[in-house]
Each structure stands twice: as structure tokens, then as C-alpha cells.
Amino acid sequence: MKPLPQQPHKILVRSTNWIGDAVMTSPAVRTIRENFPESEITLLVHPWVADVFRFSPRIDRLFIYEKKGRHKGIRGMLQLAAELRQEQFDCAILLQKAFEAAFITRMAHIPARAGYAADGRSLLLTHRVHKTLEAVKKHEVHYYQRLMLGLGLRPAPTELELFIPGDQIDAVKARVAAMADFEVGTLPMIGFNPGAAYGPAKRWPAEKFAQLAQMICRDSRSRIVLFGSEADRATCADIIARSGAAAPRMLNLAGSTSLIEAMALIGECDVFITNDSGLMHVAAALRTPLVAIFGSTDHVATGPYADNAVVIRKPLPCSPCKRPHCPEKHFRCMQLIDSDEVFAAVNTILEQR
DSSP: OOOOOSSOSEEEEEOOSSHHHHHHTHHHHHHHHHHOTTSEEEEEEOTTTGGGTTTOTTOSEEEEOOTTTTTOHHHHHHHHHHHHHHHTOSEEEEOSOSHHHHHHHHHTTOSEEEEESOTTOGGGOSEEEOOOHHHHHSOHHHHHHHHHHHTTOOOOOOOOOOOOOHHHHHHHHHHHHHHSSSOBTTBOEEEEEOOOSSOGGGOOOHHHHHHHHHHHHHHSOOEEEEOOOGGGHHHHHHHHHHSGGGGGGEEEOTTSSOHHHHHHHHTTOSEEEEESSHHHHHHHHTTOOEEEEOSSSOHHHHSOOSTTEEEEOOOOTTOOOOOSSOTTSSOHHHHTSOHHHHHHHHHHHHHTO
């Protein structure tokens, strides 16, 4: 395979579509920057992922792909390609592996287009890397770094990265102080993240989160902050309603923060309890101690990439099924995880503070 341009003036990097995947690509984005320190690097990214890289020194600017707005449908994709064509990029590196990413960059007349040869897009790429079984068996972080290696780049360290300015952290701390009965940093703050995309099979039941809240608030002075999207707000409200005496010490922020605000506050948590989700990877990148609850998904490939994380799961013959709904109809992979077990992990972390 011919090498990438040695000194491209302008590079377009196509980001992945989801928060967790984007966080897991952060070492690959660092690799691109370190191999092309003088290039202008633009990240093509969906708006709901943009905050992951908004303040990153690894890129120069964001180009927002408004797939639900002006770039919607085939006509919108062609409009996006026309907008990118005007930028006159020398090279495109596609972290996203879908056909669409290669099609858009081809229509944008970007001369060097690099990515995994997947999803029937090989003929649209000028620089192809083939997936290997070894890469698929490892954590997703290594999957993206394997792409960099296949393109002839020198891989940067694999640590996850997130960059959040201090004023963003101060602002969200002030907001919490105005809404709750404590100031961030004065009492232990526990994060709950009961949501997860891709179906309910990834979600530990609300009643178990409520039981955990009762245990935490009975045995410590901790405050609990609940995170999530607008779609998770009702679930978070249900957890608080089930939490009895613990309820006054809980704050539901699901659906009421931007991603950068949520990330800033997760970085201030003493412990973060979470399903397999984008915010789990945020906590891992911010080095926040976390307890990750796994059922239907693969804890090896998409688990928290951190050395201060505890993964709790129940090995079953049917797990991980990687299905959005339990195909066996019993949901035992999650039902068998007791609140006592999660509390023990949380308590160990708090004792080590």
C-alpha cells in the first residue's frame, strides 16, 4: 500500500458516531496529530459527539455533520460533500467504518482516503487497512490504533484523553450548588448512570439502583447525582421515587445538561456507577473511579479502558449475546447482579479515598 502524503496541508478526520466510540478513538486522534504536527486537522463530527473533542489540542477545528438537519438524506450528503470539496483537503482518515464515510469523502474529491476496508467501501478508499482477528479480539482502543499502524503511522500511547477547561468545571459546580444542598468537593459525590443506548439489555434495573442508593446514603454522607439523556430522565425520577429516605440526597440531571457539563461533573465524582455506555468511557478517560455493570455486551472489547475501574458481571452461557433485548427472556445477566455486590465495590473505592 502506498504511504499517506508525508506533509499534508489539510487533513479531514471522520469521527465515529457515538460518545463512547469517540472517546475510545482519542488515542488514534492523538496518533494522527503526533504524526502530522504541522497539518491542519479538521474533525467531521455529529453535534451530539462534538463536545468530546471541542477543547482537544489534537485538532484545529470541528466540522459539524448535521445529519438530522441540513445534511439529512442523500441530498444532504451530497451537500456535505460539496462543502468539504470547497475546503480542499489533501487527506481523509476515516475512523468510522461505514460506507457513508467513504462515499462522502470520495464525492468531496479528497485525493487520499484512508480507513478500514469494510462495509463494501474498499473501492472508494485509496488507502485500505484490512481487519485482523487479533484486532477484533482486543479492546476497541487497539482496533483504532491498529488502523493507524496499518496506515504506516507511529502509534501514540493508548491512554484515553478528554480535555475540559477549568471554567467549564467551575460553571457546572456552581450550577449544582444552586440546585442542591451541597457544594461539589465538600461531600463524597456518587454518580449514577442508569441509561444506555442500544436497548434495555444493557441496563441494570431501576429498582436495583434504588436499593444501592439506600445503602450508600445509609452508610455515608454521600450525595448522588444521576446522569443521562432526556430519554433517561423518567428512569432517573423512578429511581429517586423508589429510594425512600435517600431521595432528598439525590439530584436528577438527566436531560438537563450539555455533554460538556456532564463530562465536567463526572470528572468531579468520587465514584461513578454505570452501565456499558458512552458516559462510562467518559469516566474512564477522566480517571474517575468507576463501577461498570455488564450484561449483554462484551466487557473485553468495550469495557472501561482504565486501571481504576471495577467490572461486575455474571458469566452465563448466553452472555455476552450483544443483543438489545434478552433473547432468552430471563434477563439473568443483569438480574443476578445484586445491589449488595455493587455497594461493596463502591464502598471499597470510597474507603481508599
